[in-house]
Amino acid sequence: MNAPPVLEMKDIIKDFPGVRALNNITFTAYKGEILGLVGENGAGKSTLMKILSGVYPFGTYEGKIILDNKEVRFKNTKQAKSAGIAIIHQELNLIPQLSVAENIFLGDEPLQWGILDRFKMYNVTRTLLNRLNLDILPSETLKNLGVGKQQMVEIAKALRTKARILILDEPTSALTTREIEVLFRTLRSLKEQGVTCIYISHHLEEIFNITDRVTVIRDGATVGSAPTRELDEEKIVAMMVGREIKEMYPARSTIKGDVVLEVKDFWVAHPFRPGEKIVKDINFSLHRGEVLGVSGLMGAGRSELLAGLFGAFPSDCGGDVYLEGRKVVVKNPGQAISLGLALATEDRKLLGLILQRGVSENISLSSLKELARFYVIDKLKERRINENFVNKFKIKTATLDTPVMHLSGGNQQKIVLSRCLATQPKVLLLDEPTRGVDVGAKVEIYRIINKLLEEGLAIIMVSSSLPEVISMSDRIMVMCEGRATAILSAKETNQEEIMFYATGGGKNEGE
Amino acid sequence: MKESNEALKEYGILIALIVITIFLSIITGGDFCSPRNLTNLARQVTFIGILAVGVTMVILLGEIDLSVGSLVAVTGVVAALAQVAGWGVVLTVFVALLVGAVLGIWNGYWISKYKIHSFIITLGMMVIARGLALILAKGASVGPTTEAFRKLGGASIPPLLSALLIFACFLLWLGGIFYGRKKQKEYGFALPGRFQEIEKIIIGTLVFLFIGWIFYSYEGIPLPVVIFALITLAGIFVLDNTPFGRHLYAIGGNIEASRLAGINVDRVKFIVFVITALLSAVSGILLTSRLDGATPATLGLMYELDTIASVVIGGTSLSGGSGHISKTIIGTFLIGTLSNGMSLKGIPTIWQYVVKGLIITFAAWFDARTKKQH
Numbered sequence: 001m002n003a004p005p006v007l008e009m010k011d012i013i014k015d016f017p018g019v020r021a022l023n024n025i026t027f028t029a030y031k032g033e034i035l036g037l038v039g040e041n042g043a044g045k046s047t048l049m050k051i052l053s054g055v056y057p058f059g060t061y062e063g064k065i066i067l068d069n070k071e072v073r074f075k076n077t078k079q080a081k082s083a084g085i086a087i088i089h090q091e092l093n094l095i096p097q098l099s100v101a102e103n104i105f106l107g108d109e110p111l112q113w114g115i116l117d118r119f120k121m122y123n124v125t126r127t128l129l130n131r132l133n134l135d136i137l138p139s140e141t142l143k144n145l146g147v148g149k150q151q152m153v154e155i156a157k158a159l160r161t162k163a164r165i166l167i168l169d170e171p172t173s174a175l176t177t178r179e180i181e182v183l184f185r186t187l188r189s190l191k192e193q194g195v196t197c198i199y200i201s202h203h204l205e206e207i208f209n210i211t212d213r214v215t216v217i218r219d220g221a222t223v224g225s226a227p228t229r230e231l232d233e234e235k236i237v238a239m240m241v242g243r244e245i246k247e248m249y250p251a252r253s254t255i256k257g258d259v260v261l262e263v264k265d266f267w268v269a270h271p272f273r274p275g276e277k278i279v280k281d282i283n284f285s286l287h288r289g290e291v292l293g294v295s296g297l298m299g300a301g302r303s304e305l306l307a308g309l310f311g312a313f314p315s316d317c318g319g320d321v322y323l324e325g326r327k328v329v330v331k332n333p334g335q336a337i338s339l340g341l342a343l344a345t346e347d348r349k350l351l352g353l354i355l356q357r358g359v360s361e362n363i364s365l366s367s368l369k370e371l372a373r374f375y376v377i378d379k380l381k382e383r384r385i386n387e388n389f390v391n392k393f394k395i396k397t398a399t400l401d402t403p404v405m406h407l408s409g410g411n412q413q414k415i416v417l418s419r420c421l422a423t424q425p426k427v428l429l430l431d432e433p434t435r436g437v438d439v440g441a442k443v444e445i446y447r448i449i450n451k452l453l454e455e456g457l458a459i460i461m462v463s464s465s466l467p468e469v470i471s472m473s474d475r476i477m478v479m480c481e482g483r484a485t486a487i488l489s490a491k492e493t494n495q496e497e498i499m500f501y502a503t504g505g506g507k508n509e510g511e
Numbered sequence: 512m513k514e515s516n517e518a519l520k521e522y523g524i525l526i527a528l529i530v531i532t533i534f535l536s537i538i539t540g541g542d543f544c545s546p547r548n549l550t551n552l553a554r555q556v557t558f559i560g561i562l563a564v565g566v567t568m569v570i571l572l573g574e575i576d577l578s579v580g581s582l583v584a585v586t587g588v589v590a591a592l593a594q595v596a597g598w599g600v601v602l603t604v605f606v607a608l609l610v611g612a613v614l615g616i617w618n619g620y621w622i623s624k625y626k627i628h629s630f631i632i633t634l635g636m637m638v639i640a641r642g643l644a645l646i647l648a649k650g651a652s653v654g655p656t657t658e659a660f661r662k663l664g665g666a667s668i669p670p671l672l673s674a675l676l677i678f679a680c681f682l683l684w685l686g687g688i689f690y691g692r693k694k695q696k697e698y699g700f701a702l703p704g705r706f707q708e709i710e711k712i713i714i715g716t717l718v719f720l721f722i723g724w725i726f727y728s729y730e731g732i733p734l735p736v737v738i739f740a741l742i743t744l745a746g747i748f749v750l751d752n753t754p755f756g757r758h759l760y761a762i763g764g765n766i767e768a769s770r771l772a773g774i775n776v777d778r779v780k781f782i783v784f785v786i787t788a789l790l791s792a793v794s795g796i797l798l799t800s801r802l803d804g805a806t807p808a809t810l811g812l813m814y815e816l817d818t819i820a821s822v823v824i825g826g827t828s829l830s831g832g833s834g835h836i837s838k839t840i841i842g843t844f845l846i847g848t849l850s851n852g853m854s855l856k857g858i859p860t861i862w863q864y865v866v867k868g869l870i871i872t873f874a875a876w877f878d879a880r881t882k883k884q885h
Contacts, residue, residue: 312771334773343771351771354764356832365761365772368754375753380698419772 004069006031006196007052007165012063014047014056014220021047022061023220029165034187034197036211036228038204040240040438044220045200049167053087054080086158087167092150094157096143101125103142104157128156131193132186148179155186159195166190167198172206173435176298184210202438204233216240241440248443249471252450256474257288259325260458261427266319268301268308279305279482282319286427286458291449293473293490294462296502301482302462303346306429309460310343311336324426337366342420346431346462348409352416358401360386362415367422389418393448410441417448428452430461434468446472466495480504523877524825524838528845535852543852546728553725554801556847557739558583558811560840561794562818563825564746565787567839570822571750572783573763573831574629578618579791579818581640583811586611586795588644590660591653591805600659608792614640615788619781629784637815644807654804664801666734673731674723681719688712735797742790746836755779763831820867821846824874846870 007029014022022044029035039045050056052065054074065072067083074080094103101121102109110117110124125138134152142150151171158166168187172180187197187210199211207214208228215225216239223239263286268279279301286292294302307313309321311330321328323339330336333343345351353362363386364371371382386400393414397407404412413433420428433449434442449459449472463469469476473490478501486501536544543549562579569576586607593603614636621632668676688708695702726732750756758779761769770776794814799805825842827834849870853863 310771332773332775333771334775337773345768345771350765351767353768354761354832356764357760361757361760365757365769365774368757372754375755377752377754377757379752380694380700383700384698423773 003031005029006068008064008066009048009052010064010066012048012051012061012065014044014051014061021220022051024063025217025221027215027217027222028225029196029198030213031164031196032191032194033212034191034199034210036207036214037198037200037217038202038207038214038236038240039217039223040440043217043240043438045217046169047220048217049087049169049198049200052080052165053077053085053167081161081163084162084164085167086161086163086165088151088154088158088169088171090170090173092147092154094142094150094154096141098142099138100129100136100140100142100145100153101138103153104128104138104160106157108161124160125156128159131159131189132156133189134186146179148175148182151175151179151183152186155190159190163195165196165198167200169200170202170436171199172201172203180206202436204236207236208233218242237439240438248439248446249468250443250447250450252453254289254450254453256290257456259285260288260323261286262320262322262325263309264320264322266305266308266317266321268304268313268317269315271313271315277482278315279308282484284477284484284487286460288456288458289453290475291453291459291461291473293469293476294460294479295464295466295469295476295498296479298464300479300502302479303431304482305479306343306431306460306462309336310341310429312343337423337425340424340426341429342366342423342425342427343429344413344416344420344431344433346435348412348416348436353404353412355405356403358399359390359395359397359404359407359415360400362404363389363418363422366419367424370423385422386418389422393418394444408438408441409436410438410444413437413441413445414448417445421452426458428457428459430459432463433461434463434465466498470495470498478502524841524845524874528841528848531845531848531852535848535855539852539855543855546725548851548855549725550729550733552844552847552851553736554733555851556843557733557735558794558798558801559814559817559821559847560739560843561742561790561797562787562814563821563839563843564742564836565783565790566815566818567822567825567827567834567836568746568750568759568783569629569787570819570827570829571759571763571831571834572780573766574622574780574783575819575829576618576629576633576784576787577815578614578633578636578640579787579794580811580814580816581637581644582611582614582788582791583795583798583814584644584805584807585614585640585647586792587799587805587810588648588653588807590796590799591656592647594656594660595653600657600663603660604663604796607796608789611788611792611795612785615785615791616781618788619784622784623777623781641807644805644810648805648807650807652804652806656800656803660800661803662734662800664735664797664799667731668734668737670727670729670731674727676732677719677723677726681716684715684719685712735801738793738797742793743836743840750836755782759783760832763833765832817846817867820871823878824871826878828878842874 005028009025009027012022012025013020025044025048027048037045051061054077057075058073072083074083095106098106104125105121110120122138129136129138132152132155136145136149136153142153145153155166171183175183190197199207201207211228213225213227214231214236216223216236218240263282263284266279266282267277270276270278282305284292294305296302304313308317309330311332321330328339330339330341349355354365360383364382368377371377383400389395390397390400395411395414397411404415434445437445453459461469461472470490470493476488476490476493476498477484478486478488478498480502481504485504488497562583566576566579589610590603590607593606618632618636621627622629692702750759758769758774761772761774762776762779766776795811798810821842822834822839823829824845825834825838827839846867849866850863853866
């Protein structure tokens with residue numbers, strides 16, 4: 001890399017009320033490389049990228065952005081875009097009801113005599129899609145495509161505006177393994193075409209798989225930058241958290257207790273396709289002090305199983321569920337909670353938290369009945385209990401009333417867990433408990449899980465991370481297309497075996 | 512700078528109200544500030560104010576209720592008809608409340624059971640209820656009412672008793688502060704700063720003195736104002752101290768998360784629409800009593816707009832999840848003060864519309880601006 005860098009961000013300082021988000025950070029990217037940008041939540045990755053893409057205009061930060069040896073001062077995102085900087089957010093910015101071509105040209109439609117030039121639109125779109133080796137029709141309505149292909153459309157959209165620097169913020173969080181492969185292939189071909197990609201991800205495997213160089217930032221400053229091949233996972237994690245994490249998955253010594261939950265022939269109807277089932281023939285029993293991991297590919301029905309058990313799924317469910325030996329029929333989440341079930345959902349922001357309300361209010365939302373006497377909330381008791389949660393789980397927040405939207409992913413997740421525990425559940429259902437959570441907070445969440453098990457709780461944990469599911473579970477139920485293809489002992493299995501069952505291997509063998 | 516912005520956001524409406532009050536007092540040569548006028552002002556705002564308590568809850572949920580004005584009309588007509596038919600006051604009030612409840616149940620049923628947007632359902636109710644009022648009254652004014660009924664909206668608590676009542680409230684409020692401190696100490700929490708508490712007590716004392724002075728110097732507290740105050744205090748208490756209040760904010764903030772947290776969303780929505788309709792009936796009864804009869808075509812006309820304006824000027828977000836009844840009340844007084852002041856100055860009603868509209872626009876702009884800064 002002797003060529004001059006295509007992009008340099010020099011001595012960037014950015015202050016938010018009360019916090020310095022970026023502290024003299026320097027950041028360099030070269031032409032035609034895939035640069036991994038890693039750091040814990042709140043380290044400043046997003047802020048840095050927002051400055052680069054013009055979300056925070058010139059003047060709201062200190063420092064210089066140098067693009068091709070020239071200083072640039074973006075007043076808005078439009079200027080950044082026309083300078084060749086495109087950002088692809090975690091949440092896609094596309095309109096599902098429009099066609100692929102219409103999405104790609106959104107806001108910049110080609111006109112002829114003041115009328116939409118469809119021919120040009122479709123033509124350019126086809127060229128772009130070909131360049132990405134994608135088999136998508138320009139006229140296809142976006143919502144008919146899978147999430148992976150939608151993301152490709154987003155990339156195509158960025159390329160149309162001649163993006164030279166492509167920022168990808170956690171691009172794989174909603175993708176299946178196969179879709180990730182397609183994405184990586186696309187990124188590699190872009191690299192050959194001279195496009196620089198800045199790849200932000202929590203998944204270190206991906207970082208090692210795709211990037212040429214890695215820059216680690218911590219507390220708003222660059223900790224280090226090195227070619228990927230000179231690094232390993234431990235080194236990166238140590239750089240990210242500023243200390244070495246000895247045991248990612250803390251050990252526990254729990255004794256399996258008696259059966260608390262038994263599920264027989266459980267099924268959940270498909271929400272859109274009448275007559276079909278999205279979860280079928282599920283049988284398992286769950287003991288006190290045990291984690292039953294649930295593994296499987298996207299769309300295998302894992303989340304639907306949890307939601308169904310919790311009475312939260314909109315379509316019909318059936319089968320026999322026994323809680324502590326008693327048959328129960330769960331009709332809605334309220335009833336599930338009073339029976340002793342608790343669910344921490346996968347999507348905290350959309351399904352878990354009331355973002356504009358305070359920490360304390362979010363924690364006690366499910367347990368207000370216990371806090372109230374004659375329909376009046378005992379606010380002091382509430383405060384005492386919630387203060388306890390905040391201290392016990394080390395939730396980093398300014399006050400108990402700080403709106404939870406200002407907190408990091410890990411702290412938000414701890415609030416969701418606190419809310420679940422405030423209801424004093426017997427069975428805890430966790431859906432991707434560490435998604436979007438940084439390494440440090442992950443370990444803390446694992447510790448919390450272990451402590452809960454020691455207290456006699458039983459946990460069902462859905463997780464897409466194979467190392468996590470293997471290390472944290474006692475047994476693992478693997479699901480494929482709505483069925484349980486295997487229940488494995490976590491100690492005796494490995495990633496290959498789980499993938500074998502997750503892709504339906506077991507089923508084919510049986511037939 | 513940032514702190515002062517926060518304060519402006521928090522107290523902006525209150526400051527606006529105070530500024531307008533001072534301005535009106537000056538240009539009217541003190542007439543505005545006279546106990547007589549302020550007593551009348553308090554009486555005038557009750558009708559919208561009672562509605563605004565319910566509509567604040569509706570808007571906190573992220574819903575809307577366009578039917579309150581028409582509900583005022585139909586319940587008012589029912590009350591007037593009952594009076595003309597010679598029914599007693601208690602029965603009259605009961606029947607009017609019952610009609611309000613039934614129509615509220617209708618609203619709540621469609622909105623919660625079939626998940627239809629409240630805008631449409633209450634728009635329908637707005638037309639239905641107005642139509643019912645006209646049918647029941649056969650298109651003409653209904654009246655007069657009995658003397659006993661007229662007292663509901665017209666009578667006042669005698670000045671001396673009013674003053675004592677206000678003093679009792681003052682003592683309760685003061686006691687509440689000290690009880691709270693004691694409790695917090697018991698639980699071992701950090702107490703709020705002594706200076707802050709003293710500041711609060713001084714400001715509170717001044718407010719109580721002012722209110723006491725107004726009502727003692729003229730004719731005492733009008734009965735509708737007492738009812739309005741009770742409803743408002745009950746509303747504030749429910750929002751702050753009950754699971755139901757928390758659920759309102761939660762649902763308005765994130766309906767799916769609320770459902771998953773075990774809240775019975777449909778039931779909460781249903782109850783809120785019934786409460787709002789009941790409050791409309793209360794307002795309808797008081798208005799009919801005050802006007803000594805009901806005119807179906809004009810009773811409560813456009814009240815839904817004044818009500819929603821009060822709520823929004825008070826800073827409650829139309830998208831739900833944030834706001835408060837206490838702020839709505841300030842919004843109500845702001846609109847009431849403007850109408851009252853402009854009438855005092857003899858500004859024609861047609862111009863008052865324009866000014867009101869501008870104030871609403873300005874309030875919304877202010878709200879959007881402070882939010883953006885955040």
